[in-house]
Amino acid sequence: MSAYLFKALVTSVLCVSSTIAYASRYGELPNLLDATVDELALGLNNGYFSSVDLVNAYTKRIIEVNATLHMVTELNPDALQIATELDEERAAGKCRGPLHGLPILIKNNIATYDEMNNTAGSYALLGAKVPRDATVAAKLRKAGAVILGKSNLSQWANFRHSNSSNGWSAHGGQTYGAYYPGQDPSGSSSGSGVSSSLGLAVASLGTETDGSIISPSQMNNLVGIKTTVGLTSRALVIPISEHQDTVGPMARTVKDAAYVLQAIAGPDQYDNYTSAIPFNGSLPDYVAACKLDSLKGKRIGVPRNYIGARSPTRAPILDAFEAALSVLREAGATIVENTNYTAYEQYQNSEAEGTVLSADFVANLQSYLSQLTVNPNSIHKLLDARSFTQSYPPEQYPVRNTAIWDEALSLNFTNTSPEFWAAYQEDLYLGGPGGILGALANYSLDAVVTPSYVSPGISAIIGAPVVTVPLGSYPANTTVRTNSRGDLNATAPGIPFGISFSGALWSEEALIGFAYAFEQRTNVRKKVKPYLAPNTELLDVLGGCV
Ligand SMILES: *[C@@H]1O[C@H](CO)[C@@H](O)[C@H](O)[C@H]1NC(C)=O
Ligand SMILES: *[C@@H]1O[C@H](CO)[C@@H](O)[C@H](O)[C@H]1NC(C)=O
Ligand SMILES: *[C@@H]1O[C@H](CO)[C@@H](O)[C@H](O)[C@H]1NC(C)=O
Ligand SMILES: *[C@@H]1O[C@H](CO)[C@@H](O)[C@H](O)[C@H]1NC(C)=O
């Protein structure tokens, strides 16, 4: 008798006994708010529950909170079928690895070759079809993950209007964070952040150009890995910039994020930036990098000028940051103070990044659109997207403008012109010798550490990696402050924040180790609780008898 049939039999017997008997017979079922890859894989291996049960439980959890938080825009209608097949595979003795049978949500700019739409939150791309899965989605499937649905985002990955609300898209509505009513979920991977945080899947994928994984991870009590540009393929991901875009995991623990990274990283014929991956054809073992003693003997820099001055909203974060430095010291690290970025002032005044993103976007969007096999609104270039957006009322133009596109379209050069290369070289200097790479070299550092509110920028312009891990949350006496648009609560009691480890290109293995060593000594995530969370647990779906 297969484990699967055995479980079904036992379940039907238990339908007449109490849920307590079920739980005691099978041991503790993991609590889905915090369930880890290891716990879920163990439960699947032992036949305590199936992948179908997980899909059912996570789907119910999504439906419980979606009407308030709008974090998932579409469910995958094939998810149960895929889970059934993966359960059958397991019953037949084949396990693809740690992610086998585990549901994952992906940001709604990562295309899949199935029933789901890939819109970047715009009606312009509703109904459009791609020729195959985005490479990262294909890799997830190969690793046995169930793609459960698409998560909401700041429309066009926050690259459309000048005064946006994080997490708003025309197609997905306004995503809210779960730690305070009306919480700014941050962006642009807003739905991925809220979903992972509330245990609506084992983890999610986000994308980042400058901050879009790190920021929503830190504001939703998560670990986020912003990978080196080229470590994960961007093929069939709706782009902003080939020089800065990257795909990475957003998860509840460092180890879970490492599992997901292991599955999605690696070379891809469809994205030639992946040919720069240096590890001689194999990848580091990012999961094995999760070692408690990773910080021992390491030199960690603190770039004080980059971290910036104290302000009322920053005060609680900076206090927690100082305490964190003591944790790092106790874990055996040498903290090197004032590893300042020499070109920081020039970086603050530079327009180079804007130029690079604008020029890339015009070219890279056109390249994405040219690959569509179905394109219902005939969107072939940025000009078409702008015309559609400005004339289709749900896109809320002009209340939400197209200022970033207007500027991109006004450039009189492309990303192969000399003007582009001048801007790009400026970025490589500001983030390189004058920025984080200079500091790493000049002070012989293994990484730098900063509060996560500031970490993304200097690494973004050179395509370097950052890992954020929970650090704390705003105290009860925090004054509520809104975002610039006035429609979201950006600072409020209970809203989480994170700490970031940033390093040289391809240094994820080391950064993951440092983040893990910090996480295991502090366990901040479990101390910070959402004000709103779904109630459905595995016990509620097992055997359908509770
Ligand atoms: C999310 O909530 C909205 C509004 O209640 C609903 O229309 C939509 O179907 C829900 N989506 C999912 C995936 O449950
Ligand atoms: C994709 O969008 C089309 C057009 O609105 C819709 O009919 C379809 O149900 C969507 N797919 C999913 C999986 O929601
Ligand atoms: C933001 O917080 C204030 C104060 O608690 C609350 O009145 C308001 O409704 C919240 N905003 C949203 C959009 O929920
Ligand atoms: C990468 O591919 C793009 C588009 O196919 C091409 O323009 C570019 O020259 C290639 N770069 C390298 C380094 O091969």
Ligand SMILES: *[C@@H]1O[C@H](CO)[C@@H](O)[C@H](O)[C@H]1NC(C)=O
């Ligand atoms: C890769 O292989 C080359 C040649 O075999 C060797 O010199 C180099 O040290 C290897 N690099 C790594 C990172 O293993």
Ligand SMILES: *[C@@H]1O[C@H](CO)[C@@H](O)[C@H](O)[C@H]1NC(C)=O
């Ligand atoms: C580094 O920056 C901080 C904050 O701006 C400043 O107080 C400090 O003097 C600087 N140190 C060095 C060595 O430049």
Ligand SMILES: *[C@@H]1O[C@H](CO)[C@@H](O)[C@H](O)[C@H]1NC(C)=O
């Ligand atoms: C773009 O405009 C600048 C200044 O207005 C000019 O110097 C440059 O030659 C123009 N480049 C192209 C490709 O037309």
Ligand SMILES: *[C@@H]1O[C@H](CO)[C@@H](O)[C@H](O)[C@H]1NC(C)=O
């Ligand atoms: C590192 O040292 C070089 C050479 O002295 C200098 O040009 C550069 O500005 C320094 N960078 C940083 C971030 O310290």
Ligand SMILES: *[C@@H]1O[C@H](CO)[C@@H](O)[C@H](O)[C@H]1NC(C)=O
């Ligand atoms: C909140 O309380 C802390 C500790 O009691 C205090 O240091 C801080 O100034 C207070 N903040 C505000 C905004 O009242």
Ligand SMILES: *[C@@H]1O[C@H](CO)[C@@H](O)[C@H](O)[C@H]1NC(C)=O
């Ligand atoms: C942003 O939008 C809000 C609401 O429409 C408006 O009050 C505010 O002035 C705008 N800010 C900027 C910088 O445009």
Ligand SMILES: CC(=O)N[C@H]1CO[C@H](CO)[C@@H](O)[C@@H]1O
């Ligand atoms: C596709 C989907 O579920 N979209 C929902 C997202 O949230 C908005 C509200 O902001 C709903 O109206 C949509 O139905």
